[in-house]
Amino acid sequence: MTQRVPITPSGLQTLRDELRNIKENLRPQNVADIETALGHGDLRENAEYHAAKERQAELAARQAYLESRISLAQVIDPEETSSDRVAFGATVTLADADTEEEVVYRLVGEDESDVKAGKISISAPIARALLGKEEGDDVTVHLPKGDREFEILKVEYMRIP
Structure with a gap:
């Protein structure tokens, strides 16, 4: 199949x-x-x-x-998703543990990812690390340039433009 x-x-x-x-x-x-x-x-x-x-x-x-x-x-319509955990369609606000800088990512399909617009593919390393996590969780993302630590500040499900 x-x-x-x-x-x-x-x-x-x-x-x-x-x-x-x-x-x-x-x-x-x-x-x-x-x-x-x-x-x-x-x-x-x-x-x-x-x-x-x-x-x-x-x-x-x-x-x-x-x-x-x-x-x-x-x-999958994010507006119809109700969850406290990160899943496809979530808009996730993160705080970088090193810089305390906040970033917002929307987890979308592979064909609609646009990093400059904050849309990351569900198969990207950071998205895979976030899946199933919830607000307050700390996440380690394994990237080619080394590991990065983030705290999940907010998980929302809203319309993705």
Whole structure:
């Protein structure tokens, strides 16, 4: 059995929007680009044609990936989760034990992670270390640059934009 892929409602919508854009805009434009390039003569030395064909393969691969991820999606709405423990969809406020700096992370699916926006993949080392923990717990995260210690200040479940 194929494993389901956890994703938030907004993450699924983002994938659907990207797939729609590929089907309705990017692939048709790519077909037009190939036709234009074909009109430029000898295909052996036609860089425009080869670039368009390469783009065609990239778009086809991305479309197949998106279709697969959407079909495997297990939508989990954080707003409908009620727990004191960290799980998929949680927004977790942490205090770094060394610097006392507070950071906020949202645990999301692999396809929707964006570290700059504070969204980390459920499979990231810090997310794995947080799973099942609750407010007040101390957590050690094993990172490539060494271990980091955090205290969980708050666990919330809210809409993830």
